Amino acid sequence: MGEAPAFVADDLPGDYPNGFDLKSEGHNTVVNVGNKTYLIGGTDHGSKSTIEVRVSDKRTGGWVTPTVLGTRPKPSEVISAVILNEDRIFILKGDSSPDDCFWFLEIHHEQVDTPFVQEKRKEFGTEVVAWSKGVVGDAKKPIVISGPSGVGKGTLISALMKEFPSTFGFSVSHTTRAPRKREQNGVHYHFTERSVMEEEIRDGKFLEFAEVHGNLYGTSIEVVEVVADAGKRCILDIDVQGARSVRASSLEAIFIFVCPPSFEELEKRLRARGTETEQQIQKRLQNAKAELEQAESQGLFDHILVNDDLETCYASLKKLLDLDEAVEIINESSPPLVDLPRDHSVSKIDKKILISCGTRERASKNIFLLDLSSLKGGAPGRTRGLDIYTSDSMTNGINVAVEGDGEDLHEVEVIQEYEIEDEGPSIMK
Ligand SMILES: Nc1ncnc2c1ncn2[C@@H]1O[C@H](COP(=O)(O)OP(=O)(O)OP(=O)(O)O)[C@@H](O)[C@H]1O
Ligand SMILES: Nc1nc2c(ncn2[C@@H]2O[C@H](COP(=O)(O)O)[C@@H](O)[C@H]2O)c(=O)[nH]1
Numbered sequence: 001m002g003e004a005p006a007f008v009a010d011d012l013p014g015d016y017p018n019g020f021d022l023k024s025e026g027h028n029t030v031v032n033v034g035n036k037t038y039l040i041g042g043t044d045h046g047s048k049s050t051i052e053v054r055v056s057d058k059r060t061g062g063w064v065t066p067t068v069l070g071t072r073p074k075p076s077e078v079i080s081a082v083i084l085n086e087d088r089i090f091i092l093k094g095d096s097s098p099d100d101c102f103w104f105l106e107i108h109h110e111q112v113d114t115p116f117v118q119e120k121r122k123e124f125g126t127e128v129v130a131w132s133k134g135v136v137g138d139a140k141k142p143i144v145i146s147g148p149s150g151v152g153k154g155t156l157i158s159a160l161m162k163e164f165p166s167t168f169g170f171s172v173s174h175t176t177r178a179p180r181k182r183e184q185n186g187v188h189y190h191f192t193e194r195s196v197m198e199e200e201i202r203d204g205k206f207l208e209f210a211e212v213h214g215n216l217y218g219t220s221i222e223v224v225e226v227v228a229d230a231g232k233r234c235i236l237d238i239d240v241q242g243a244r245s246v247r248a249s250s251l252e253a254i255f256i257f258v259c260p261p262s263f264e265e266l267e268k269r270l271r272a273r274g275t276e277t278e279q280q281i282q283k284r285l286q287n288a289k290a291e292l293e294q295a296e297s298q299g300l301f302d303h304i305l306v307n308d309d310l311e312t313c314y315a316s317l318k319k320l321l322d323l324d325e326a327v328e329i330i331n332e333s334s335p336p337l338v339d340l341p342r343d344h345s346v347s348k349i350d351k352k353i354l355i356s357c358g359t360r361e362r363a364s365k366n367i368f369l370l371d372l373s374s375l376k377g378g379a380p381g382r383t384r385g386l387d388i389y390t391s392d393s394m395t396n397g398i399n400v401a402v403e404g405d406g407e408d409l410h411e412v413e414v415i416q417e418y419e420i421e422d423e424g425p426s427i428m429k
Contacts, residue, residue, distance in 0.1 A: 102134030147258030148288030169227030
């Protein structure tokens with residue numbers, strides 16, 4: 001038996017407040033989770049238009065604007081919503097492009113939080129919600145490479161990127177340090193002012209950041225997601241503090257620490273590179289000692305590589321990434337894409353979402369199923385692992401592209417075995 005619809009569009013509270021800059025009629029959605037009501041809808045501030053969120057606690061009344069983290073979706077005229085696990089709301093945007101129709105809004109409900117919302121609630125001391133774009137299919141785990149300055153991380157990463165340009169994408173960090181000769185903005189780093197970066201950190205735009213050798217460095221969420229969205233495996237070159245933060249985040253990654261064969265050799269390489277002043281070299285060497293000690297921390301790094309002979313170290317890196325025999329494969333099969341039409345209805349059945357296309361009056365037989373049982377990640381990045389199944393990918397009028405010969409679609413048969421409640425769709429425009 002299917003669950004009752006998560007909410008209905010008519011469920012607007014009697015005291016639905018005017019005065020919000022949320023568009024009315026259809027552009028908004030109201031979701032009740034326990035004692036809270038979430039009003040989710042579009043605003044139109046010119047180029048800055050995004051979906052906004054207001055929260056009301058039924059016990060205290062009144063509406064608050066929560067701290068909103070993550071990349072906010074652009075408004076849509078048709079928004080459907082389904083509550084998942086009470087710690088997040090699944091948002092479906094009708095009439096949106098395939099890469100923009102599924103979103104998750106992570107919330108706080110009673111004792112239930114996603115780790116990110118929990119951490120940020122403590123940090124901000126406010127009501128916090130966090131957006132995370134839903135992505136069909138999975139992405140290969142990003143690779144975090146750490147190690148003391150001058151050990152050869154950049155050299156190893158460049159070799160990987162050169163040999164496997166379609167497989168890997170580099171996470172271009174932000175830094176407040178000055179560019180070196182031949183370093184290009186946007187390629188080697190996003191060079192930025194400290195005040196700007198600090199503000200972006202406060203806005204929750206960074207997956208991790210750290211003060212390293214007297215400058216601020218950080219990995220923006222956007223940079224990592226842009227690489228993953230391009231179907232590439234992201235490589236992060238970050239210090240040990242950053243690795244620790246990523247380990248604590250929702251980003252599942254492989255963590256590699258690169259060691260020098262000796263401290264003397266590290267110093268030799270740093271000096272030979274000729275990019276730092278004597279004072280900076282001393283600072284980096286001092287920090288290297290601490291980093292080498294921390295590399296031993298239980299559970300932080302999955303692999304430790306000694307970069308003595310470069311070729312040998314590079315071969316070991318490729319081996320642990322299962323690339324030793326590899327020839328780069330371009331255009332691996334991509335996950336199915338779906339255009340969610342403007343008129344659709346949504347029902348929740350366990351961890352599956354059934355979407356029927358068409359209006360209530362002119363119901364269409366076009367349906368597809370979203371399986372949310374293997375979700376991974378979440379704010380501050382993407383929520384991955386959505387699976388789509390469609391009844392008839394070629395003839396049903398939904399623009400669904402499915403790889404393979406169609407056999408994968410046998411799961412769709414299961415749809416007919418579910419009993420969907422008669423109450424109609426959970427929301428319809
Ligand atoms: N195995 C190696 N043997 C000898 N020299 C090496 C080896 N690996 C790298 N190098 C050299 O050591 C210097 C430092 O390397 P690289 O810039 O890649 O270090 P890094 O770890 O990325 O440093 P940073 O953290 O400061 O960016 C470079 O001049 C590079 O050519
Ligand atoms: N925590 C982070 N550390 C970073 C990031 N980008 C680079 N780094 C580390 O900084 C040092 C110095 O780099 P350099 O280019 O000035 O030599 C090095 O250990 C890098 O790994 C980041 O985004 N976050």
